[in-house]
Amino acid sequence: MKTDKQELEFVEMARFAKAMSHPIRLQILSLLSKSDCCYTGDITDELPIARSTLSQHFKELKAAGLIQGEYNPPKIKYCLQPDNWEKAKKQFDNFFESNKKSSCC
Amino acid sequence: MKTDKQELEFVEMARFAKAMSHPIRLQILSLLSKSDCCYTGDITDELPIARSTLSQHFKELKAAGLIQGEYNPPKIKYCLQPDNWEKAKKQFDNFFESNKKSSCC
């Protein structure tokens, strides 16, 4: 069914939205992009939050597929995950586009 | 400071993202738009969920400012909230736009 397909799409999009539903995580994503899409510095210099908490946020962004990390202890290099990033962008674009503000209200 | 301004923007955007972080709520938003941005029918016909649960989802969408409802008991007419809808659209657009996939990864 077509409906089921869209329902699955919504499930996936909701997962991206949830990953973006915390200010810290939006800041992380923004930081990653600003440093040419990757970041290696000490990110707690930029964010007022415990390291372990930050690590949890990274974990969630990774679980949602929005970022990826190369681990070379004691450093890690975090990057946006280009494919899913593009996918999320398209889903949101499309969602807002096909749900335009109309004149009915 | 400029940073604080952006932080506030992220707080607001995170609120929109959270409102959109559940498949049912995405379906609701989608339904509203498809029925010319408003909906008056029995929405539980379309969604496999208890009425009270649905009502909670409506409440959250309302709290986030994405929808509005005219209450004429026993019916309610739900509509997208055009201004905030537009605002959310722009925030997401802008966020993905300024965080483009680059060639670094």
Added chain:
DNA sequence: TTTGTATTTCGTAAAAATACGAAATATAAA
């Protein structure tokens, strides 16, 4: 006035998110 309809609020329970500090991990540098 009673009945029907569509919705919300209430009470409750279970699961998930958020945050922290302490300890563990893995490598580089001294």
Added chain:
DNA sequence: TTTATATTTCGTATTTTTACGAAATACAAA
């Protein structure tokens, strides 16, 4: 080998989210 560095994992506590059924609400129609 010891020390320093950046990060994760663990244990824990608090708050928030999600879901349901039962009861309440508010009006229209019979």
